[in-house]
Amino acid sequence: KQEIDDAINKLPEDIKRLMYPFEYSSTSTRKKNEERIFCQRCYNLKYHNKLTTTTTSPSSSSSSSSSSSSSSSSLWQETLTMDKSFLNFLQKKKNSIILTIIDIIDFPGSLIKNLDNLIGKNNPNILIANKIDLLPKNFDENMIKIWLKNHCSENGLKNIHDIFLCSAKKNWLIKDLCNEISKIKNYNDNIYLIGNTNVGKSELINSFLRTYVHNGRKYEVTSSHIPGTTINMLGLPLNIFGDTFGKNIRGILFNNNNNNNQGDRRFLFDTPGIVNENQLFHFLDQEEIKMITPQRNIRPFTYIFKPGKSLLFGGLGRIDYKMGKNPIRITVFSGLESHITSIEKADEFYKQLSFYEEDHFLKPPIGSIERLKKFPEIIKSIKNLKVVSNEKLYMNTKKISILDVVWSGVGWCSIGGVKIGETAIFDIWSPDGKGVYVRNVPL
Ligand code: GDP
Incomplete structure (x- = not known):
């Protein structure tokens, strides 16, 4: 040191x-x-x-x-993360509170699939959508909650006690979250914070510490943009959230009115992330992960996208407007640079693998030619994605305005402006064809 x-x-x-x-x-x-x-x-x-x-x-x-x-991204995959089987022990638990955390800018990519089956019904599950500080300003909280609920339901998570939007990094809405937890009655076990790698579990624990513990920064756990850095279950005895400043997180988290000091023997557990192989940072090294991690709220860019054009999304994603009559609107939400070219030139672009040139703006990947040779080929992940006139799109009887294509952990593109009665057809590309999701956005 x-x-x-x-x-x-x-x-x-x-x-x-x-x-x-x-x-x-x-x-x-x-x-x-x-x-x-x-x-x-x-x-x-x-x-x-x-x-x-x-x-x-x-x-x-x-x-x-x-x-x-x-700098190998496989290191953490092999040694430092747990798989879903560890959640099975929660199935046997009764009355534990589960805090399921997702990354709002990587949704549904950062949601553990089929959680209802994995953790059992006895444990109230609060869904925490973290990193809202990265969302573009003026988002509609209620709309996002409805939208999250719908997508969770489609991905095997119906049993949600409540949904919370917060920013662990900025301590936004942390007190509201704790107040909500305190309202859950009849529980007497630990609190478990679960989620995929890199969603902000450690940062949330830190946020609790910063908010409720005198000198809380002293106890902070190490959070990092490098996935899989929490090695083991980390239990914080609830009694460290003492009575400082009259704010007692035990009182807030365990509003159980019993005086037998049960809170002292309970823990708030930070858990190692669950690996989701579809998250694209699996392909990236530490420097590249840093590059794709936005530091401030994402500023969307809208392009007029003509048929025959291709939008390149860093070196990690690509969307081709293959067929359609008219230009449409495409809005990019990402910290990465994007670039529009023709579909033919896009092919050339990737074939030449010119990413190693220093001034290349479509990064990552970055590095030596050897590193780039090892980087998985960008291939078609979804072929012929049809977007029929936006006026006709519905989600659970709700009319939707746009359709998002998400590259897990990297960002997303919103497709809008397809004229009534028209169909636009797209091909979507990603490294090894992995990590791409399509989602509807309610009006
Ligand atoms: P874990 O693997 O789930 O424990 O995730 P970490 O707590 O280590 O966080 C992963 C990365 O996300 C780190 O770079 C954090 O700084 C970042 N992060 C966590 N929470 C937030 C948040 O609320 N906002 C932003 N912008 N970044 C966050």
Whole structure:
């Protein structure tokens, strides 16, 4: 740690600020962070966005040779995540509260499928749609909730106690969420926070700590854009959410009016993410994942999209307007660059694999030619997607205005403006044909 700090300290101040905007924005914040003790793995995650494996004990925080840095995205897939079978133990539980968290900008990609079957009926399940700070401004909360409910139902999650929109990172609506949890009666077991990798489970735990625990930042768990960094179930005894400032999360989370101190023996569990192989970050390395993770609310771009044209979406997605009479509207929601060209040129584009050129704007993938050779081919994931006149589209008897094509974890395109009586036909492409979803959006 000392060596790294020394090296960083030698850098010019403006570079430091660019690299670590939060830590270096004020010396007092920096000092506060220095007082915390990290294990080497968490230190690297927090300060260098690097996932390292370590065989030493977690308390070893000096840089040791037993640690090896890895940029391989398969590392976490093999060792650091759990599969769905771990949820089966929740089936045997009664009266545990389940907090199911999804990433609102990767929906339904970040939803664990068939949750109703996996976790049983006895446990009230609250759906938390996280990262709403990334949504374009002025979204309609009620519409999103209805829309989430419909899609969850189609994906095997009907048994939802309530739906909450929040931002763990910005602490938005966290108190409302806890108030809602407190209203659930007759439960006496732990709280389990479950979700796919990278949806923000650790960040949500941190948000609880920041909101309810005096000096909560001291206890924060390490959250990272690198998926699969929570190694094991992490239980926070509810008694650490003490009576500081008169806000007692036990009282809020466990509004059970019993005085036998049950709360002390209960835990709020952060769980390792469930791997969803359709999330596209499986193909990406750490730097590329950082590139696709939006840092602020997404600003949509609308294009007039003519038949015969292709929209390239970073190096990860492509949508061809194959057949249709008239131009339509296509709106892109992503932190990545997009580019419109003709369908023939798009083919050439990918064949030439010119992504390794430094000034190439359609990234990721990025890196050496070797890295790019290993990158899966962009192939057709959905052929001949038909969008019939938008006026005629319905979802559960509700008229819908647009149809979204989602590249899991990367962003989405909204198709609109197909004229009455017309049909537009599209081909959708993605790496290895994976991670693409089509969803309807209510009017
Ligand atoms: P986990 O794998 O589910 O535990 O996810 P993490 O808590 O490690 O978060 C994954 C990434 O999402 C990190 O880069 C977080 O900073 C980011 N993240 C989590 N919650 C939010 C949020 O509410 N808003 C935004 N913008 N990013 C978030």
